[in-house]
Amino acid sequence: MSPIEGTLLQLNSVAGAFWEIVALTFRVTGTATLISAALGIPAGALLGLSKFAGRRFIVTSIYTGMGLPPVVVGLAVYLTLSRSGPLGVMEWLFTPWAMVVAQVIISFPLVAGLTMTAIEALDPDLRLQLRSLGAGRRQEVAAMLGEAREGVVAAVVAGFGGIISEVGAAMLVGGNIESQTRVLSTAIVLETRRGFFGLALGLGGALLGMAFMVNFIFLRLQGRGRWPVR
Amino acid sequence: MAGAIDDPIYHARGLRKVYGKRCVLDVEALEVRRGEVLAIIGPNGAGKSTLLRLLNFLEPASSGDLTFLGQKAKYPVPLAMRRQVTMVFQRPILLHGSVWQNVAYPLRIRKIKAGGSIDDMLGKLELSALSETSVHELSGGEFQRVALARALVLRPRVLLLDEPAANLDPQNVEKIEAIIRTIRREGHTTVVLVTHRVEQARRLADRTALLIDGSFIEIAETTRFFTQSEDPRAAAFVQGQMIY
Numbered sequence: 001m002s003p004i005e006g007t008l009l010q011l012n013s014v015a016g017a018f019w020e021i022v023a024l025t026f027r028v029t030g031t032a033t034l035i036s037a038a039l040g041i042p043a044g045a046l047l048g049l050s051k052f053a054g055r056r057f058i059v060t061s062i063y064t065g066m067g068l069p070p071v072v073v074g075l076a077v078y079l080t081l082s083r084s085g086p087l088g089v090m091e092w093l094f095t096p097w098a099m100v101v102a103q104v105i106i107s108f109p110l111v112a113g114l115t116m117t118a119i120e121a122l123d124p125d126l127r128l129q130l131r132s133l134g135a136g137r138r139q140e141v142a143a144m145l146g147e148a149r150e151g152v153v154a155a156v157v158a159g160f161g162g163i164i165s166e167v168g169a170a171m172l173v174g175g176n177i178e179s180q181t182r183v184l185s186t187a188i189v190l191e192t193r194r195g196f197f198g199l200a201l202g203l204g205g206a207l208l209g210m211a212f213m214v215n216f217i218f219l220r221l222q223g224r225g226r227w228p229v230r
Numbered sequence: 231m232a233g234a235i236d237d238p239i240y241h242a243r244g245l246r247k248v249y250g251k252r253c254v255l256d257v258e259a260l261e262v263r264r265g266e267v268l269a270i271i272g273p274n275g276a277g278k279s280t281l282l283r284l285l286n287f288l289e290p291a292s293s294g295d296l297t298f299l300g301q302k303a304k305y306p307v308p309l310a311m312r313r314q315v316t317m318v319f320q321r322p323i324l325l326h327g328s329v330w331q332n333v334a335y336p337l338r339i340r341k342i343k344a345g346g347s348i349d350d351m352l353g354k355l356e357l358s359a360l361s362e363t364s365v366h367e368l369s370g371g372e373f374q375r376v377a378l379a380r381a382l383v384l385r386p387r388v389l390l391l392d393e394p395a396a397n398l399d400p401q402n403v404e405k406i407e408a409i410i411r412t413i414r415r416e417g418h419t420t421v422v423l424v425t426h427r428v429e430q431a432r433r434l435a436d437r438t439a440l441l442i443d444g445s446f447i448e449i450a451e452t453t454r455f456f457t458q459s460e461d462p463r464a465a466a467f468v469q470g471q472m473i474y
Contacts, residue, residue: 129323133336134313
């Protein structure tokens with residue numbers, strides 16, 4: 001039996017579980033990306049457009065957060081959600097929610113930091129121009145995010161990229177429990193350890209395909225006009 | 231078409247703007263009359279653009295009073311007051327999208343549906359054929375005219391123009407000037423025009439003012455300004471002599 005045939009056989013034998021893993025990966029990473037974008041884009045816009053006391057400290061913290069090792073985040077979330085931890089009462093440890101929390105912590109600084117950078121890269125006169133045209137505060141921010149949308153979409157893509165393939169946090173706080181918290185990245189680790197390299201490669205291919213598909217959709221959004229054609 | 235002197239649209243007293251320790255604007259008194267075209271000329275760094283930003287309520291003065299239509303401008307200036315004034319910047323910035331979308335923007339943020347007025351404005355500025363063109367494909371003159379159309383589509387009470395014809399060829403300068411003449415004739419919109427082109431002020435303005443080092447040296451009816459300047463620096467400026 002060739003290695004490819006072996007892989008196909010293994011994939012066939014775990015087909016049901018495979019789709020379960022793919023679906024959970026989508027759910028966990030998708031939810032974390034949405035939450036990170038919902039929090040990170042406004043935070044990045046605020047930091048890019050405002051000057052206030054403590055801003056420099058926040059920006060430094062965000063830049064530091066952009067390089068947070070996932071396994072450290074996983075450890076912190078683990079300790080926080082463990083039975084004796086401050087949020088242990090929620091009983092989220094070893095559930096997909098714990099994985100979402102960890103992934104949001106990893107992804108948020110990337111989205112916020114890169115959104116801020118994209119806003120800061122705009123022409124400083126743009127804001128005055130918008131104000132001069134009668135834009136209110138919210139309209140001003142919306143228009144500036146629209147003008148910086150390439151950078152903002154890139155920020156969300158970076159946030160998504162930072163969590164879709166991470167293993168450390170997912171393994172620590174999810175526990176890689178079959179049918180409950182097993183996602184593509186942790187499944188790859190498991191199958192590699194078990195010596196099922198073909199299956200691990202197949203899962204790796206699925207992970208890559210998923211990342212490619214999501215990034216393709218993001219990039220389509222990046223190029224799209226903001227307003228409906230009249 | 232100069233408006234009533236006793237009914238100014240702007241009234242400024244002791245208006246000063248200081249950046250750090252540097253005073254860039256120090257206007258003892260200025261009145262802008264309803265419906266007039268007021269040209270402000272002066273050398274680089276005289277404070278012309280700063281004055282326009284104050285008149286557009288984009289930033290507060292460091293001291294002094296600015297009254298608009300009898301109402302004192304207090305920061306943050308209410309949106310309703312701000313929306314009566316608009317400015318075309320020296321280096322205007324258009325938003326991503328088509329010419330039509332850009333001209334529609336000020337109406338869109340006011341939730342006004344007025345496709346007809348957009349088309350009319352594009353026609354007036356000879357931009358109808360470019361309506362669906364992306365702003366990234368425009369020439370310098372077209373770009374400037376789109377910015378002007380975007381400002382005018384609102385029929386603002388005040389239009390502030392910061393060097394609207396800078397770096398344009400004579401043909402485009404003529405088009406811009408024709409629009410300003412039309413605005414002047416219609417009389418609804420007051421225009422404050424900052425220009426380096428002394429002759430442009432002579433051609434377009436009801437009154438002309440010379441600003442040097444942040445202070446007005448002379449403000450007079452345009453004909454008088456160009457023929458009987460009281461201040462020798464104004465006379466020298468008109469004659470193209472270096473005075474600064």
